[in-house]
Amino acid sequence: xxxxxxxxxxxxxxxxxxxxxxxxxxxxxxxxxxxxxxxxxxxxxxxxxxxxxxxxxxxxxxxxxxxxxxxxxxxxxxxxxxxxxxxxxxxxxxxxxxxxxxxxxxxxxxxxxxxxxxxxx
Ligand code: SF4
Ligand code: SF4
Numbered sequence: 001x002x003x004x005x006x007x008x009x010x011x012x013x014x015x016x017x018x019x020x021x022x023x024x025x026x027x028x029x030x031x032x033x034x035x036x037x038x039x040x041x042x043x044x045x046x047x048x049x050x051x052x053x054x055x056x057x058x059x060x061x062x063x064x065x066x067x068x069x070x071x072x073x074x075x076x077x078x079x080x081x082x083x084x085x086x087x088x089x090x091x092x093x094x095x096x097x098x099x100x101x102x103x104x105x106x107x108x109x110x111x112x113x114x115x116x117x118x119x120x121x
Contacts, residue, residue: 047100055094055104061087065094065104072107077115085111 055065063084071080085108094104 044101046102049100049102052099054097054099058093058097060091060093061089063088065108068111069094069102069104069107072104072111075114077111077118080108080111081115085115088112 049066049070051066053066055069059065068080068083068085068088071077071083077085088105088108090105090109090112092105095102095106098104
């Protein structure tokens with residue numbers, strides 16, 4: 001804008017002002033990256049379920065990870081399906097909170113794959 005010009009400079013269009021958002025990790029985007037040391041990723045022993053209910057409290061979609069976990073260990077995949085395994089988004093909250101270190105979400109991922117295979121056969 002020149003000195004003495006009464007009109008204010010025109011603001012750039014809204015789209016030009018907004019920073020471009022990077023598109024990462026699919027439609028929902030990447031929310032974070034967790035980096036673990038070798039010691040942290042070392043497989044840890046798991047113990048029997050102590051029926052504490054922490055996994056039920058942790059599940060964001062109100063599943064019963066304790067029940068699903070025991071069905072998974074017995075490979076009773078159809079019963080897992082009846083107990084809404086399809087709603088599990090494999091977030092890992094149940095595994096994280098389990099004091100017995102039961103790899104619940106990993107079991108659910110395996111069960112989902114097994115069911116997919118059964119249906120394809
Ligand atoms: S992994 Fe599945 S069952 Fe476990 S807390 Fe997440 S949604 Fe619930
Ligand atoms: S959090 Fe682990 S120990 Fe507690 S009820 Fe769930 S599966 Fe069992």
